[in-house]
Amino acid sequence: MIQRERVSDNVFVFQSELYAQVTAGVIVGSDWAVAVDTLSHPEETLEIRDFIEHELHVPIRYVINTHYHADHSWGSCFFPGAIVISHTLCRKFLEERGMPSLEEAQQQNSSFEKTKLVLPQMTFSEGEISLKVDKKTITLIPLPGHSPDGIGVLSVEDRILFASDVFMPLPYLVDGDIEDMINSYKIIRKMGLENIVQGHGDVILRGEVEETIDSHLGYLSNIRKVVRQAARRKYAGDLLGTVDVESCGKSRVLLGGLAESLHRRNLIALYEQLIGEPPSFIPSEW
Secondary structure (H helix, E strand, O other): EEEEEEOOOOOEEEOOOOOOEEEHHHHHHEOOOEEOOOOOOOOHHHHHHHHHHHHHHOEEEEEEEEOOOOOHHHHHHHHHOOOEEEHHHHHHHHHHHHHHHHHHHHHHHHHHHOOOOOOOOOEEOOOOEEEEEEEEEEEEEEEEOOOOOEEEEEEEEOEEEEEEOOOOOOOOOOOOOOHHHHHHHHHHHHOOOOOEEEEEEEEEEEEHHHHHHHHHHHHHHHHHHHHHHOOOOHHHHHHOOOOOOOHHHOOOOOHOHHHHHHHHHHHHHHHHHHHHHOOOOOOHHH
């Protein structure tokens, strides 16, 4: 049901086959382990737990929520006894937005019947915090852009960054901010990484990091130009509706074919961020 990849001696990545190639990870010590996010469906998170407990023979002591979105955070309840860590905003958003969303999901899908939101017990709002797993250091770093509460999780000695959804095959800023995302990419570029674990999609290797960051920055620059051009028109939506993802430098086949849909939402969201109001367009053209 899930794909598993070992990216270093003690770091594993799990990718969903059920929803948008979403990822989670585990950093393993001799006596306990740290989970970085969970997966979107309960059965997938339980599969991760079974692997850790029955094959690696260690318990999960900490679960890190990189942001509040359901596909990364709702599975924390399946690691009972673990301490959940997040940005302060993540806890706030889980309480304000996550709980109503879960109630709605439970009414529509019985697979979430046993899911319960766990509000993080340990949070931070400024700077960085670190954990020790044996002799290795895990550092939590604010990386907003996809969402205001976004953080990255760096396995320092391995130079592996779990960048979460600020780093996806297609940048997605509907719940975030373009300037925050650009700044996060600049921070990531300076880290000298061996691997980037994206929030969705495959692991980025060292030789691909610079090229991928440049591609993401190029895409963000292109959609900002499109929005500014559209803002000069009486009906901005007419232009936004004609600009596909490929003309902005990305492929529509990314994320299992979701890229075009996410791109459309990016254009609308960025227009609202930069112009301060929704674009005027004919709904039937979208």
